[in-house]
Amino acid sequence: MKEFYRDSWVEIKLAHIDYNIKQLTKRLRKETNIYAVVKANGYGHGDIEVARTAIDAGAKRLAVALLDEAIKLREAGIHVPILVMGRVRPADVPVAVKYEITLTCYQKEWLEEVRQLELEKPVTVHLKWDTGMGRIGIRSTTELLDNLKLLKHKAFYLEGIFTHFATADEENLGHFESQLVHFQRLREVFEKNWQEKVLFHTGNSAASMRFPDKMFDFVRFGISMYGLYPSPTVKLEQPIDLKPALSLQSRLIHVKKVEPGTTISYGATYTAQTEEWIGTVPLGYADGIRRGLQGSEVLVNGKRCEIVGRICMDQFMLRLTEQAKVGDLVTVIGKQDQEEIEMDELAEKLETINYEIACMISSRVPRIYVD
Template sequence: MTETAALRTAPLRARAEIDLAAVRANVRALRALAPDAALMAVVKSDAYGHGALPCARAAVEAGATWLGTATPEEALALRADGRLPDDVRIMCWLWTPGGPWREAIEARLDVSVSDLWALREVTAAARAAGRPARVQLKADTGLGRGGCQPGGDWAELVGQALAAEADGLLKVTGLWSHFACADEPGHPSIDAQLALFREMTGYAEERGVRPEVRHIANSPATLTRPDSHFDLVRPGIAVYGVSPSPELGSPADFGLRPVMTLSASVALVKHVPGGHGVSYGHTYTTAGETTLGLIPVGYADGVPRHASSAGPVLVGGKWRTIAGRVAMDQFVVDLGGDEPEPGARAVLFGPGDGGEPTAEDWAQAAGTIAYEIVTRIGTRVPRVYVNESQTDGQQ
């Protein structure tokens, strides 16, 4: 949601500040890494928690010509918004039987097909709509999730897709796949998947498929494997300035800047004696007389409960650590005798250049990945957008 100007300056229980200038800068940096390929900005799951519509518009302003979503509902919402250029391509790939195929066709979406059941449903919808579907065939080159198996299954899918294309029911606009281990430098599956992708796309093209785009490169492959860029790169988490993996490098190593800063207002500061239990289960007990600060966000807001007694927070210019368990709506930090005023800003994570923790710091504390940290921030935390207008004139 875009907040009003008053809300941007008013005290809030919590806020996720989204820097749209950083989105634009990140897209430009990613385009520079893949100068010969088009760029699809993946905005699934509400743009990884950042807000799909504002981030999609910012990405397009910076030169993204495709947008990617998981579900058709996400893609349909983007098209219905009406503020994206008509020539921006929108693709969705997570389909189940009975999905809104006709609506997708009428909205000019690119839809992914991995199996004959999906091909049957999309061709039936195309007949009903009276217009051809834009279909991208997905190959399973080794991830083992969606996608068609190589060999006879792929041959049958390609053959039937070409027959439907000859009947005017669809246009095969893309051939694509997804890496399993591109975030692990040197993993042997990367080269194996690339070789199989070339083989499977080559087979389809020999049979007469003329795709607009071939694509397999996700964020880590966009950053580190130029031989995987083909016609289109498909970065997701990198658009939001988060490194796909610490082993690949930090965001700054790739010219990226984290987009989200999550903060809350300190709700209470109080003195307690030594030996005072803190939060459920008393898993934390104060070592001596100290001050405690109450931070009014919890796992209902997306703060991982696994970060209990571990998650870092910047309060009063110092890193603090969550004291005890994260509760549904709040957690506590031991302030060590400091007394910030109620209402003081507590920064859970941000770009890090103000001394605050980053999403990667939280991922390490919670035993997860930074993708999950930003994506899980809940809807009751307002998204406050800054730098909405593009003023640098760059494309």
């Protein structure tokens, strides 16, 4: 591991990722396999480390958003099939072929351009169907047939078909059901027009946790592999017990007692009402601790303490519940004694989702891995 010289770090428990994958696998049908989704540096957890753990836990394949992310995994010596779920420019397809990376296709024009390239071997592709997400993918049977016609060209090997659900994590499943119907309609047309076997995959975490019997050859397991529930609805249902893998830790770098009336940080937005103990923590918005977290809590010596005053680029201040020492552990995300700050709590404060909290911890914070 690279040396680091600061008092803040992200700790990743790889054993929890292993546990989460095994929990999920238990609920899946025997014939359903797992894509471990490790895009965005493994949702901030570290793509290479998570990928290796996921493969050891039984995931057969990896999925990312970008070609660059796939190449990074290959260069780390990971040999399982890797799917890029986003669009790769036609001009970059030869690079994907060289690294044996599977690409996503869904545009006639893309297939026409790639067909013109001199590829050393066919590019393996998965055809994306937009059954109701409204992002990328073919939508109609006309588009499907147009794409299939071009996919017969020797430049392509159509290995898989996939779609993505927009609302599988919600209480109201009307839209999810309509996506299933749309998928089935396209599938009937596909099967009449394509003889070779392909792999089908539809489910993200929410769909595969809640409806394992509606899944096909693979599921794409992202957020829940990291031990986080896709939404409050799924968390409440608790179809699977999950253990969060990530905690964010720091240490107090300064402690002082202030007089009533003392103001703290930029803009002097916080004024001590009584004599107070104020601690300083070496994390700031350059580390992903957004300024909107002013007023939320972290743990020191097992107690919740409020973040007071504006969060700076590299530091923020706390109102301690009692005197503490320089060097005392500060837990921004994770457990201390009986208390826990979950990513969901920070997400609620920032009016966002736990996915964004995991991704927002910047690369300036070192990641350390424990079993």
